[in-house]
Amino acid sequence: MKKQYTVSVFTENKIGLLNRVSIIFTRRHINIQSITASESEVQGIHRYTIVIEENEILVQKVVKQLEKQVDVVKAFYHDNDQLIHQEIALFKVPTNSLAGSGEVEQIIRSFNARILAVHQDFTIIEQTGHKNETQQLFADLQPHGVLEFVRSGRVAITKPMKELKDYLAEVEFASDLQNTKNYTNGKA
Amino acid sequence: MKTEVLEKKRSMTGAEAIVHCLLKENVDTVFGYPGGAIMPFYDALFDFQNDIKHILVRHEQGATHAAQGYARASGKVGVCIATSGPGATNLITGIADAQIDSTPLVCITGQVASKLLGTDAFQETDVVGISMPVTKWNFQVTRAEEIPVALAKAFFIARSGRPGPVLIDITKDAQFGSFEFEYEPCAKVRSYVPEPLVEIEKIKEAAHLINNATRPLVLFGQGVILGDAQEEFKTFIEKAGIPSAWTILGLSALHNGHPLNVGMLGMHGNYGPNLLTNQCDVLIAVGMRFDDRVTGDVNKYAKQAKVIHLEIDPSEINKIITADVAVLGDCKRTLDLLTQEIKQNKHSNWLAQFRKCDDLEYQKVGKQELHPSADKEISMGEVIRIVSDKSKGNAIIVTDVGQHQMVAQRYYEYTKWRSNITSGGLGTMGFALPAAIGAKVGAPERLVIAVIGDGGIQMTIQELGTIFQYGIDVKILLLNNEFLGMVRQWQELFFDRRYSFTEMVNPNFQHLAKAYNIPSYKVEQRKDLEGEIEKFINHRGSYLLEVKVGKENNVFPMVPTGASVSDIRLE
Ligand SMILES: Cc1ncc(C[n+]2csc(CCOP(=O)(O)OP(=O)(O)O)c2C)c(N)n1
Numbered sequence: 001m002k003k004q005y006t007v008s009v010f011t012e013n014k015i016g017l018l019n020r021v022s023i024i025f026t027r028r029h030i031n032i033q034s035i036t037a038s039e040s041e042v043q044g045i046h047r048y049t050i051v052i053e054e055n056e057i058l059v060q061k062v063v064k065q066l067e068k069q070v071d072v073v074k075a076f077y078h079d080n081d082q083l084i085h086q087e088i089a090l091f092k093v094p095t096n097s098l099a100g101s102g103e104v105e106q107i108i109r110s111f112n113a114r115i116l117a118v119h120q121d122f123t124i125i126e127q128t129g130h131k132n133e134t135q136q137l138f139a140d141l142q143p144h145g146v147l148e149f150v151r152s153g154r155v156a157i158t159k160p161m162k163e164l165k166d167y168l169a170e171v172e173f174a175s176d177l178q179n180t181k182n183y184t185n186g187k188a
Numbered sequence: 189m190k191t192e193v194l195e196k197k198r199s200m201t202g203a204e205a206i207v208h209c210l211l212k213e214n215v216d217t218v219f220g221y222p223g224g225a226i227m228p229f230y231d232a233l234f235d236f237q238n239d240i241k242h243i244l245v246r247h248e249q250g251a252t253h254a255a256q257g258y259a260r261a262s263g264k265v266g267v268c269i270a271t272s273g274p275g276a277t278n279l280i281t282g283i284a285d286a287q288i289d290s291t292p293l294v295c296i297t298g299q300v301a302s303k304l305l306g307t308d309a310f311q312e313t314d315v316v317g318i319s320m321p322v323t324k325w326n327f328q329v330t331r332a333e334e335i336p337v338a339l340a341k342a343f344f345i346a347r348s349g350r351p352g353p354v355l356i357d358i359t360k361d362a363q364f365g366s367f368e369f370e371y372e373p374c375a376k377v378r379s380y381v382p383e384p385l386v387e388i389e390k391i392k393e394a395a396h397l398i399n400n401a402t403r404p405l406v407l408f409g410q411g412v413i414l415g416d417a418q419e420e421f422k423t424f425i426e427k428a429g430i431p432s433a434w435t436i437l438g439l440s441a442l443h444n445g446h447p448l449n450v451g452m453l454g455m456h457g458n459y460g461p462n463l464l465t466n467q468c469d470v471l472i473a474v475g476m477r478f479d480d481r482v483t484g485d486v487n488k489y490a491k492q493a494k495v496i497h498l499e500i501d502p503s504e505i506n507k508i509i510t511a512d513v514a515v516l517g518d519c520k521r522t523l524d525l526l527t528q529e530i531k532q533n534k535h536s537n538w539l540a541q542f543r544k545c546d547d548l549e550y551q552k553v554g555k556q557e558l559h560p561s562a563d564k565e566i567s568m569g570e571v572i573r574i575v576s577d578k579s580k581g582n583a584i585i586v587t588d589v590g591q592h593q594m595v596a597q598r599y600y601e602y603t604k605w606r607s608n609i610t611s612g613g614l615g616t617m618g619f620a621l622p623a624a625i626g627a628k629v630g631a632p633e634r635l636v637i638a639v640i641g642d643g644g645i646q647m648t649i650q651e652l653g654t655i656f657q658y659g660i661d662v663k664i665l666l667l668n669n670e671f672l673g674m675v676r677q678w679q680e681l682f683f684d685r686r687y688s689f690t691e692m693v694n695p696n697f698q699h700l701a702k703a704y705n706i707p708s709y710k711v712e713q714r715k716d717l718e719g720e721i722e723k724f725i726n727h728r729g730s731y732l733l734e735v736k737v738g739k740e741n742n743v744f745p746m747v748p749t750g751a752s753v754s755d756i757r758l759e
Binding site for chain 2: 011012015016019020023027057060061064065067068070071072073171172174175176177179180181183
């Protein structure tokens with residue numbers, strides 16, 4: 001059964017790597033719903049947060065093929081229950097739509113959104129939340145005129161507690177052939 | 189005489205540095221083709237002709253296949269060189285072939301100067317982008333000082349773990365730039381795990397399954413050869429007494445005459461191992477990846493069996509066939525550990541079932557194919573049988589793709605390790621002629637026979653020029669059925685004999701060979717066959733032997749696409 005999964009890919013910071021990562025999805029005809037790249041808490045390690053809708057078995061195979069890439073340190077997948085995730089949306093509305101009845105301000109308040117900038121002609125509203133929330137705000141604002149709307153890709157933090165640096169240490173240990181050759185019974 | 193290899197730091201150009209990196213990696217041969225963007229390198233190479241043999245191929249695709257043949261015959265990394273743009277794009281087929289067949293290659297391409305990147309400069313092509321899906325790793329160098337580290341990594345990545353092709357694209361200004369050269373071979377890349385850690389628990393679980401199996405079957409692939417695990421593999425199957433069948437890339441990892449060798453898997457494989465895959469109780473896959481040509485319909489594949497998968501690449505586990513026990517690691521090590529845990533065993537009755545299938549297959553297929561009656565046209569099988577006899581199974585057989593490939597692999601009696609070089613995963617027509625050149629260069633003491641169809645030979649026939657120029661002793665066996673035989677066979681069986689564009693009007697191959705000063709002969713009658721094959725094999729130097737074989741002969745057995753392996757057809 002298809003379900004939404006978030007794939008987190010931790011990589012070296014290399015030119016072209018985004019291409020190498022996305023090929024793994026596109027060659028299997030998987031549509032990427034959103035993708036975000038940023039630094040991670042470990043210096044020099046970047047993370048991609050990729051949202052897809054697929055069945056779990058396939059996602060497992062994709063994750064292994066991602067990890068197989070030389071410059072990929074580690075890849076994980078999680079379903080939405082295992083994540084805290086957010087997206088950010090920006091809306092450009094005519095400033096004069098805020099005048100008068102106060103209806104727009106009402107909407108902004110009820111969504112916990114905030115006004116980011118006010119210009120003579122336009123006002124920028126920012127909202128952080130899940131996609132359904134930003135989508136709803138968009139729907140509610142639309143009758144009042146939305147000049148521009150943009151939403152970021154998902155950023156997500158996982159609930160499991162193991163730290164990236166511990167995974168890194170494991171990978172680095174295993175990257176040394178001397179270690180792999182001597183390793184037996186769960187211990188080096 | 190070896191030019192002294194540098195020990196200390198020395199100022200040099202990027203182009204010279206490439207040469208010195210190759211020397212440091214003990215590269216003795218490269219296959220290449222020059223052009224504008226790689227000229228600085230070629231100029232530097234000019235002074236090192238005694239240290240590095242450069243073989244000028246006739247098309248860059250030939251360079252990749254030759255490097256593949258070299259790598260597969262020698263166990264070393266194959267190196268090829270090309271210029272930017274068309275030179276680089278011509279490499280792609282060979283790189284893709286090396287990727288899917290896990291062949292270690294380092295491909296070095298020239299690139300336009302870094303300030304021209306992205307401007308559609310003359311002969312600029314984004315080869316890093318193009319080759320990304322078909323390389324294990326690739327990298328673009330824009331500064332001379334990056335060259336040693338990039339090439340050291342390239343060789344390490346290409347040969348370590350599951351091997352594969354690596355491409356390094358070097359801009360012209362990086363080749364011209366000077367820097368202080370220093371070389372440190374690469375021993376590790378922190379984000380890359382060449383060999384997963386072995387879990388002893390899994391070895392124990394696997395041993396338990398094997399010890400309790402009554403009808404175990406081993407399937408072995410190229411992992412055994414790549415892992416250099418010939419002895420470990422033999423010891424393992426002998427101790428457990430398990431019938432063992434090969435994929436076409438695993439062929440020659442185990443002597444064909446070994447009593448436990450039960451033959452070939454897959455679409456045109458042997459009857460026994462295909463049929464009995466669906467009767468075994470434990471299936472032990474060693475260094476193979478369950479290609480669809482091997483499994484047929486996966487939903488009807490070995491459903492009754494527990495599956496043990498010994499594999500170096502974690503992404504192969506459960507990719508096609510779910511493993512009950514996955515034993516990750518280099519099979520040289522895991523086979524050894526597994527052998528220690530298993531008990532001595534024999535499965536005589538089970539083995540006898542394979543032999544019974546062999547008899548049936550021989551009656552229905554082998555007999556006519558290997559010894560056709562006098563009224564029949566020459567068959568590919570009888571040619572291979574005689575070649576096998578006359579060469580005592582000692583040759584390296586390099587095959588192209590098609591019917592002749594299947595027949596050569598089915599009927600040549602391989603006795604030696606690393607003796608089957610073929611394009612398995614990609615099925616690249618045109619592979620054999622250049623790959624045979626590389627194989628001969630990589631294993632000069634071996635007899636190298638290229639078995640090729642009339643279609644495939646014309647895809648890379650220009651490499652006759654390379655054979656001619658360097659006097660490379662490649663025996664070319666051309667099995668001419670005047671058809672794209674394998675496709676014609678499918679048209680006959682599955683498309684109502686509608687032979688849509690598969691008939692070939694061929695040139696006079698003797699005249700072609702003559703143009704390159706390669707002696708040749710065309711056999712059209714059975715009575716000449718044996719004598720001519722004898723001459724062919726004993727000839728010193730390259731030789732083209734063309735044999736006119738039955739135009740509409742088919743290769744059997746056959747597992748039709750989408751059918752189960754146990755639905756294998758004998759006729
Ligand atoms: C580059 C390439 N193009 C097309 C094919 C499809 N194909 C597979 S086998 C075959 C026929 C090969 O004919 P030939 O070389 O004469 O060998 P035969 O099968 O007759 O032994 C073709 C066209 C291929 N494998 N590779």
